[in-house]
Amino acid sequence: AQSVTQLDSQVPVFEEAPVELRCNYSSSVSVYLFWYVQYPNQGLQLLLKYLSGSTLVKGINGFEAEFNKSQTSFHLRKPSVHISDTAEYFCAVRWAGAGSYQLTFGKGTKLSVIP
Amino acid sequence: GAVVSQHPSRVICKSGTSVKIECRSLDFQATTMFWYRQFPKQSLMLMATSNEGSKATYEQGVEKDKFLINHASLTLSTLTVTSAHPEDSSFYICSARDELPGGVEQYFGPGTRLTVT
Numbered sequence: 001a002q003s004v005t006q007l008d009s010q011v012p013v014f015e016e017a018p019v020e021l022r023c024n025y026s027s028s029v030s031v032y033l034f035w036y037v038q039y040p041n042q043g044l045q046l047l048l049k050y051l052s053g054s055t056l057v058k059g060i061n062g063f064e065a066e067f068n069k070s071q072t073s074f075h076l077r078k079p080s081v082h083i084s085d086t087a088e089y090f091c092a093v094r095w096a097g098a099g100s101y102q103l104t105f106g107k108g109t110k111l112s113v114i115p
Numbered sequence: 116g117a118v119v120s121q122h123p124s125r126v127i128c129k130s131g132t133s134v135k136i137e138c139r140s141l142d143f144q145a146t147t148m149f150w151y152r153q154f155p156k157q158s159l160m161l162m163a164t165s166n167e168g169s170k171a172t173y174e175q176g177v178e179k180d181k182f183l184i185n186h187a188s189l190t191l192s193t194l195t196v197t198s199a200h201p202e203d204s205s206f207y208i209c210s211a212r213d214e215l216p217g218g219v220e221q222y223f224g225p226g227t228r229l230t231v232t
Contacts, residue, residue: 043223
């Protein structure tokens with residue numbers, strides 16, 4: 001079974017400052033990793049995903065994440081945040097094998113951008 | 116891109132009544148859809164996997180007789196909360212998986228806010 005730990009439940013950051021949202025996972029098998037963003041009262045939007053290949057993944061809205069297999073981490077970063085980035089961010093993992101499509105989510109990190 | 120819709124977006128019902136929530140894949144076919152429940156300030160918890168033309172697979176602890184799932188077509192899955200109680204109040208989100216070769220994503224609907232009074 002997989003599990004996902006998002007180490008920070010809330011991250012306040014000033015506008016135009018850099019931010020890192022941390023995500024660690026635990027799995028005994030190969031996994032795919034995802035970051036989703038959720039705005040209030042809305043569904044989830046995919047920011048980026050890691051399937052294989054380059055460990056640095058670039059996503060939408062200027063976000064990127066780095067897969068670190070040895071540390072079982074997939075931290076999300078943005079060099080300069082905007083007010084519009086205020087939202088809840090979820091890290092998720094699913095087994096990389098065929099036939100299983102379920103996602104396991106972390107508890108989420110609320111990013112608050114301060115003007 | 117793949118779009119998943121949900122209807123209604125918000126619903127308020129009285130205790131003891133039943134509520135149906137629809138999840139549609141608008142521009143693609145989805146043999147597999149997922150239903151999640153999200154409590155305030157918490158993560159998404161998978162309730163069940165909905166399979167077109169067959170019975171849904173429920174996660175441990177989810178009452179299948181209370182949360183009825185029907186996936187009668189390749190573009191529609193419904194979740195019916197039967198005999199709703201205030202503790203069923205929550206945000207319900209559905210998703211559909213990318214079924215193209217090599218596809219690994221899930222596409223999420225916008226969610227349905229259920230309030231039981």
